[in-house]
Amino acid sequence: MRLSRFFMPILKENPKEAEIVSHRLMLRAGMIRQQSQGIYSWLPLGKRVLDKVNAIIRDEQNRAGAIELSMPTLQSAELWQESGRYDAYGKEMLRIKDRQDRPMLYGPTNEEMVTDIFRSSVKSYKDLPLNLYHIQLKFRDEIRPRFGTMRSREFMMKDAYSFDLTREAAEHSYNKMFAAYLRTFDRLGLRAIPMRADTGPIGGKLSHEFIILADTGESEVFCHKDFVDFDIPGEHTDFDSVEGLQAIFDKWTSVYAATSEMHDEAAFNAVPEGDRLSARGIEVGHIFYFGTKYSEPMGAKVQGPDGKEHFVHMGSYGIGPTRLVPAIIEASHDDNGIIWPASVAPFDIVVINMKAGDQACDDTCELIYAALSKAGKDVLYDDTDDRAGTKFATADLIGVPVQIIAGPRAVANGEVEVKDRKTGARETMTIEAAINRFVA
Ligand code: P5A
Numbered sequence: 001m002r003l004s005r006f007f008m009p010i011l012k013e014n015p016k017e018a019e020i021v022s023h024r025l026m027l028r029a030g031m032i033r034q035q036s037q038g039i040y041s042w043l044p045l046g047k048r049v050l051d052k053v054n055a056i057i058r059d060e061q062n063r064a065g066a067i068e069l070s071m072p073t074l075q076s077a078e079l080w081q082e083s084g085r086y087d088a089y090g091k092e093m094l095r096i097k098d099r100q101d102r103p104m105l106y107g108p109t110n111e112e113m114v115t116d117i118f119r120s121s122v123k124s125y126k127d128l129p130l131n132l133y134h135i136q137l138k139f140r141d142e143i144r145p146r147f148g149t150m151r152s153r154e155f156m157m158k159d160a161y162s163f164d165l166t167r168e169a170a171e172h173s174y175n176k177m178f179a180a181y182l183r184t185f186d187r188l189g190l191r192a193i194p195m196r197a198d199t200g201p202i203g204g205k206l207s208h209e210f211i212i213l214a215d216t217g218e219s220e221v222f223c224h225k226d227f228v229d230f231d232i233p234g235e236h237t238d239f240d241s242v243e244g245l246q247a248i249f250d251k252w253t254s255v256y257a258a259t260s261e262m263h264d265e266a267a268f269n270a271v272p273e274g275d276r277l278s279a280r281g282i283e284v285g286h287i288f289y290f291g292t293k294y295s296e297p298m299g300a301k302v303q304g305p306d307g308k309e310h311f312v313h314m315g316s317y318g319i320g321p322t323r324l325v326p327a328i329i330e331a332s333h334d335d336n337g338i339i340w341p342a343s344v345a346p347f348d349i350v351v352i353n354m355k356a357g358d359q360a361c362d363d364t365c366e367l368i369y370a371a372l373s374k375a376g377k378d379v380l381y382d383d384t385d386d387r388a389g390t391k392f393a394t395a396d397l398i399g400v401p402v403q404i405i406a407g408p409r410a411v412a413n414g415e416v417e418v419k420d421r422k423t424g425a426r427e428t429m430t431i432e433a434a435i436n437r438f439v440a
Pocket of ligand 1: 108109110111140142149150151152153155156157158159160202283284285286287288316317318319320321322323
């Protein structure tokens with residue numbers, strides 16, 4: 001992508017409305033734009049990061065055996081009347097009427113709708129287990145939308161829903177998502193800690209929130225500091241192994257961790273003082289087991305091996321991609337801007353032409369841009385005629401992991417500079433060596 005042909009409206013000034021660093025940096029880097037309170041457009045740079053986050057989420061959902069579908073954002077009130085949540089959900093639900101005066105709503109979550117899909121076609125235990133997910137916009141009319149896309153009214157969610165014949169089988173489905181979440185957040189460059197949490201309007205008795213520790217987090221959390229070193233389940237984790245996944249769950253729930261709603265002071269005090277971590281955190285995921293809370297009132301049942309009908313045991317599993325992007329920034333930035341983990345960076349490499357219009361600089365940059373693009377890298381080529389200082393500041397602000405800098409003096413020697421955004425380390429090398437480093 002040539003910067004001269006891209007759309008990346010950088011802000012020079014710090015936006016006044018931004019209270020936390022991620023919100024400030026997302027606005028300054030031209031990633032998002034607020035359209036009305038708690039409702040955002042994702043501009044091209046932000047959209048690239050969001051797509052990469054979603055690709056990792058999708059990959060790990062698929063690995064764990066979940067199947068993707070797509071459900072609508074607008075739902076009929078009838079389904080919610082069946083489950084009893086239409087009245088219970090309160091003011092957070094945006095209620096709408098269509099031209100026939102039929103009550104509709106903008107979905108805040110999809111337990112009812114997916115249960116309806118399930119009951120319409122699954123009739124036998126032989127079709128279980130089943131886990132269906134989608135990545136879709138949601139709307140919750142939050143009292144206090146704030147911090148940009150961290151807590152917005154319209155936001156994206158990956159929501160998965162599992163269906164099983166028995167409680168035991170449902171626990172295995174829960175453990176699959178538990179392990180998939182550990183892998184997902186790790187690939188996003190984050191250490192997320194699963195914590196016992198309040199189930200709120202989703203219901204049920206068992207739930208875990210996945211929390212990233214950050215000073216600007218909205219939740220108050222308490223945990224054992226051993227979590228920081230626990231191993232993440234590997235790429236070859238067998239998601240069909242009941243014992244294997246139970247072992248992962250047991251390990252990750254073996255030491256104290258709870259959000260303030262579930263906090264047990266006495267249990268926390270039993271943790272040796274030096275191992276206690278009391279901090280703030282950002283909830284990036286939340287998983288629930290709620291048994292037959294929806295299947296019973298909505299009549300979602302299957303025939304079991306005993307020939308009888310059984311209400312299915314369900315769980316639901318949420319991740320907030322539009323919250324994860326700012327959460328990643330909270331965890332990874334410096335005074336100059338964002339530092340993206342390579343896995344979600346909007347571009348892999350930025351090529352900076354320090355003197356656009358200079359034949360040798362132009363030729364060198366074109367050569368590098370073409371070679372790296374051909375090798376499948378996402379390259380941003382800063383071919384604009386801005387001053388070199390502005391270009392450096394922009395490259396640091398948008399946080400692309402590698403900068404290849406071509407200035408007239410180095411280029412005259414057949415060389416360029418390669419800068420690592422995270423460490424700031426710079427290395428001068430031949431043009432060929434620079435290309436080979438990233439093509440290999
Ligand atoms: C689980 C999937 C649910 O809604 N039903 C379907 C269950 N869970 S949840 O905890 O309420 O939300 C799941 C995740 O969505 C993100 N999230 C938000 N992100 C941005 N702005 C919001 N206002 C917002 N509300 C929820 C969080 O990441 C949460 O863990």
